[in-house]
Amino acid sequence: MKKKVAILFGGQSTEHEVSRVSAASVLKNIDTSKYDLFPIGITKQGEWFEYTGSVDKIENGEWEKDEFYKSPNGQSVLFNREVDVVFPVMHGLYGEDGTIQGLCKLVGIPCVGPGVLSSSVCMDKVYTKYVLEHFNIKQADYVIVNAHEYKNSKEDIIKEIENKLGYAVFIKPSNSGSSVGITKAHDRKELEAGLEEAMKYDRKILVEEALNAREIEVAVLGNDEPKAAVPGEIVPAKEFYDYEAKYENEASKLLIPANLNEADLEKIKSIAIEVYKALDCAGMSRVDFLVDKDTTEMYLNEVNTIPGFTSISMYPKLWGASGKEYSKLIDDLIELAINRNNA
Structure with missing residues (x-):
């Protein structure tokens, strides 16, 4: 029997547009022979709608104008427990910060990614620092x-x-x-x-x-026994990797694997898993580092509990380079969410 999966996208954060593109990529790559899908869009005003129209209209934002396919019952799909698992492809506030995770916990539905506490702590850069200082993880002053x-x-x-x-x-x-x-x-x-x-x-x-550093990213997957993919390196088109350099400037480059020797590649993967466990992450997270260009010292930068899933995003690309294709990655994330909920 097919599992029923709600794909949440949009939301009220400043990353609304990125969320739509990520969700469209998930919808294009998920194995529909295994899952019945319930795409649920959340507008910038906080309105929830179940949407069954074109995936392309999710990506370009036209879904909100497509009244023929839109029905205002997105929340009821969750509250009536019509789905087996929720996949929140929502970046930033009101999606990645523990709010959606708390909603899912209240109604007893497995949710892809870390839980309430981990999501909220990782979303808050200051509290991420506070927690990781206890574990002696090196960070910038x-x-x-x-x-x-x-x-x-x-x-x-x-x-x-x-x-x-x-x-x-x-x-x-x-x-x-x-x-x-x-x-x-x-x-x-x-x-x-x-x-x-x-x-x-x-x-x-x-x-x-501001460290004189390179930006290295590690994709981590799993619950109690997480694994790390091959690390990747960001070569920003600008002085640093801002929003425009990430999503709009094609001159930014992604190097997979990162330009580190084998020992340092293994070391940064090990630290990423240590950070992941310290913050009680589950399902997935992307752990980002700054590596000093002169000393190769590794500094934790931040942790993203719902990393980008666009066609150019590091998280799926790193797992692809590690031998796990996009559709299998989605399968694993759904299974991890169900297992975590049943533990």
Whole structure:
């Protein structure tokens, strides 16, 4: 008997468009001989709809205008437990941060990917740092900026950043993804502008030292005995891998495997699995590192619990390079979700 799978896409985050493209890729690659599919789109206004129209219209955003195929019963599909498993192909807030995972837990439906706590901690860059410090995972030096405190003590906070980190620094909203709201500052003027930009997306800001580093990504798959795929390397088209460099600039390159010697490839895979377990991840996550260009020291950058699934995304590409084709990867993720729910 076919398993019934709800594919959630869209949502209210700044990564709504990326989510649609990822979901379209999943829908094009999933084995329909094994699964009955329930695509459920969530608009930027938070409306849920079951959608049975063209996958291409999901990808380009036209699905919301396709009234003939759209019915406002997306939530009821979940609450009536008509599905066996939920696959939330939703990046960023209101999808990757534990909210959807909590909903699935309430109604007792297996959900692909990490659970509530892991999802929420990994989504919050600051709390990811706090947790991993306990496990002695090497990370870049940082300063946390609270938006309210910044407005009242701007000069003191600027001086703290300059004294502790110097320049250049990266400025990141604590809860955001796909490099949305992230800037790099080389001086005080750029720092102030970057903080103001980041505060558009979050009240808690992470300011990190800018390492002279390469960006290495590791795809991890599994529950209690996770495995890591061959690591890949990002060669951004710009000074750093921002949203435009990730999704719009074809000059950005993905090197698979990463340009590391065999010992370092194995080492970074081992650290990725250690991070995955420390954060209680399950199903999947992409663990991103910064590797110092001079010393080859490895620094944890961030963990993505619902990594991109577009045709150019690292997570499926890394597993493809490791011998696991896209459709088999989807099979494994669905099975892992069901097993985790039954454990």
